[in-house]
Amino acid sequence: MLEGVNISKFFGGLAALKNVSFSLSKGEIVGLIGPNGAGKTTLFNIITGFTTPSSGTILFKGKKLNGLKPHEICRFGIARTYQIVKPFSNLTVLENVAVGVISKGRNKISLSKAKIEALKILKLVGLENKESLLARNLTLMDKKMLEFARALATEPEVLLLDEVCAGLNPTETHRAIQLINSLRERGITIFWIEHIMRAIMTVADRIIVLHHGEKIAEGSPREIANDARVIDAYLGEKYLLE
Amino acid sequence: MVAIPEMSEADVIVRYLSWAFLIIILSSGWNIIGGYAGQFSLGHSVFYGIGAYVFVMFFHTFKIHWALSILIAGIFSSITSIVIGIPTLRLRGGYFAVGTLALSEVMRVWANNAPEVFKGGVTGVAVTLPEGWSAIYSYYLMLSLTVITIVISYFVKNSTLGLKLRAIRDDEDAADGLGINVLTCKIIALMLSSLIVGLAGATQTTFTAYVSPDSVFGTKRSLEMVLACLLGGLGTIYGPVIGGALFELLARILWGFPHFHLLIYGSIIVILIVFEPRGVIGISDRLKHILRLKRFLKVSSIVGGS
Ligand SMILES: Nc1ncnc2c1ncn2[C@@H]1O[C@H](COP(=O)(O)OP(=O)(O)OP(=O)(O)O)[C@@H](O)[C@H]1O
Ligand SMILES: [Mg+2]
Numbered sequence: 001m002l003e004g005v006n007i008s009k010f011f012g013g014l015a016a017l018k019n020v021s022f023s024l025s026k027g028e029i030v031g032l033i034g035p036n037g038a039g040k041t042t043l044f045n046i047i048t049g050f051t052t053p054s055s056g057t058i059l060f061k062g063k064k065l066n067g068l069k070p071h072e073i074c075r076f077g078i079a080r081t082y083q084i085v086k087p088f089s090n091l092t093v094l095e096n097v098a099v100g101v102i103s104k105g106r107n108k109i110s111l112s113k114a115k116i117e118a119l120k121i122l123k124l125v126g127l128e129n130k131e132s133l134l135a136r137n138l139t140l141m142d143k144k145m146l147e148f149a150r151a152l153a154t155e156p157e158v159l160l161l162d163e164v165c166a167g168l169n170p171t172e173t174h175r176a177i178q179l180i181n182s183l184r185e186r187g188i189t190i191f192w193i194e195h196i197m198r199a200i201m202t203v204a205d206r207i208i209v210l211h212h213g214e215k216i217a218e219g220s221p222r223e224i225a226n227d228a229r230v231i232d233a234y235l236g237e238k239y240l241l242e
Numbered sequence: 243m244v245a246i247p248e249m250s251e252a253d254v255i256v257r258y259l260s261w262a263f264l265i266i267i268l269s270s271g272w273n274i275i276g277g278y279a280g281q282f283s284l285g286h287s288v289f290y291g292i293g294a295y296v297f298v299m300f301f302h303t304f305k306i307h308w309a310l311s312i313l314i315a316g317i318f319s320s321i322t323s324i325v326i327g328i329p330t331l332r333l334r335g336g337y338f339a340v341g342t343l344a345l346s347e348v349m350r351v352w353a354n355n356a357p358e359v360f361k362g363g364v365t366g367v368a369v370t371l372p373e374g375w376s377a378i379y380s381y382y383l384m385l386s387l388t389v390i391t392i393v394i395s396y397f398v399k400n401s402t403l404g405l406k407l408r409a410i411r412d413d414e415d416a417a418d419g420l421g422i423n424v425l426t427c428k429i430i431a432l433m434l435s436s437l438i439v440g441l442a443g444a445t446q447t448t449f450t451a452y453v454s455p456d457s458v459f460g461t462k463r464s465l466e467m468v469l470a471c472l473l474g475g476l477g478t479i480y481g482p483v484i485g486g487a488l489f490e491l492l493a494r495i496l497w498g499f500p501h502f503h504l505l506i507y508g509s510i511i512v513i514l515i516v517f518e519p520r521g522v523i524g525i526s527d528r529l530k531h532i533l534r535l536k537r538f539l540k541v542s543s544i545v546g547g548s
Contacts, residue, residue: 069418069423070419071418071421073426074419074420074421079419088414089413090408090412093406097409100420103421104421110402111400187500
């Protein structure tokens with residue numbers, strides 16, 4: 001469904017990504033982990049058209065995405081959330097989601113219809129009671145849920161999640177995980193960056209590990225948890241003991 | 243020599259109101275790109291001036307009917323905005339503001355030095371109005387344009403375009419990532435904005451009967467639109483209306499201090515941007531909030547005391 005072939009990215013002399021390849025099949029949840037600065041967000045930026053790769057190709061259902069603008073890629077069916085949340089601060093929660101609904105670009109939809117659609121999506125993430133609040137007044141948890149809702153509003157086939165659980169308490173994390181699981185049931189393919197191992201290890205079908213811009217491992221959560229290089233570079237002894 | 247007729251009190255009021263309508267139209271027009279979309283143009287006098295000069299060309303030189311000439315002027319201004327918008331609207335924030343400001347200065351200097359394009363060159367051109375034209379006609383024109391402008395502003399704000407523009411204002415990248423073609427939306431907003439400002443530039447010529455590069459392309463005009471909009475409330479439908487009226491009042495008061503007024507305008511812009519970018523509408527919202535809070539406290543103290 002979504003495939004990256006030999007992606008490299010250099011920022012000046014710094015190699016943020018070195019020959020990284022990956023492939024997601026329909027309906028899969030694939031985790032992307034690795035230490036800070038490993039190049040995870042950079043890979044998402046390349047997939048969504050915010051950053052151009054130094055070399056390599058991104059393919060979505062066989063079509064090349066290179067050179068397309070973020071809005072074009074979104075309309076193809078790839079949506080994302082941001083590690084540093086990017087709400088439209090002066091729009092209400094409902095309006096934030098309506099933006100996602102109207103820009104799907106399939107057929108023209110009126111603003112009032114878009115808001116009805118948006119409300120349905122807010123119910124899905126549990127924000128329906130906060131629909132008329134300005135987005136800037138939300139808590140971090142709610143802002144993250146809003147990112148989710150907004151991305152879902154574009155009706156994506158592939159959803160890229162960049163650290164949706166970071167900064168959330170255990171209860172909130174649990175809610176986020178439930179939401180991600182419910183998306184799997186809708187057949188949405190998910191590529192998910194996360195540092196919270198307990199979350200990603202229980203949900204992901206497969207995990208890819210980046211370290212210094214290189215893919216050092218790929219496999220089932222169990223394989224990854226027992227991979228010597230991964231433990232050495234990222235997980236540490238502590239995770240093994242848990 | 244043109245004899246200046248004695249003006250009656252009614253004439254004076256008509257003139258004052260016409261000027262007030264003009265500034266309301268201009269700031270409402272500017273608000274579409276500057277307020278809704280958050281693209282802070284400081285060079286909107288370009289569209290105003292183009293409106294005025296295209297009107298002069300068609301009405302004065304080619305002897306086309308005044309109504310048609312106004313329409314052509316507005317459309318011409320709007321089309322020019324595409325050419326201007328494609329390069330400048332890629333710039334972000336301050337760069338866009340400075341870029342448009344520079345552009346309007348280039349236009350002003352060019353107009354001063356190209357009498358073959360801009361009739362009259364540096365000295366400007368006196369426009370012969372139609373036989374029997376009176377200030378009251380200009381007044382009605384301005385009034386109608388004000389109503390049209392508010393209607394356009396209302397529909398833009400309550401449309402999907404308006405929502406896209408407000409999303410772009412808050413976070414261009416996030417909007418792009420959600421499937422919004424940011425540049426196209428900005429260009430459409432600029433076209434609407436420059437259509438209104440261009441129509442106003444043409445219409446004002448019917449009561450000034452005079453156009454010169456400095457009077458229409460000058461930075462002062464650009465700043466006035468921004469200031470009026472900030473005074474009333476950026477990005478709201480009625481903000482520019484209230485702001486335009488307030489601005490005109492302020493301008494009348496400061497009439498006697500020809501150089502001092504720029505200092506006051508500048509200070510007001512800075513104070514509003516820092517403390518209340520939503521102007522009068524923002525302040526009234528805050529007051530309402532405080533009043534509601536007070537009432538709430540009173541009620542709760544009564545309940546608590548009993
Ligand atoms: N626009 C940029 N210009 C220069 N360097 C950049 C840029 N974006 C990212 N980098 C660098 O590329 C490397 C990878 O960054 P990236 O944000 O992809 O890491 P990450 O894996 O998402 O880390 P984290 O877990 O902290 O979010 C880092 O060293 C970062 O400093
Ligand atoms: Mg990151």
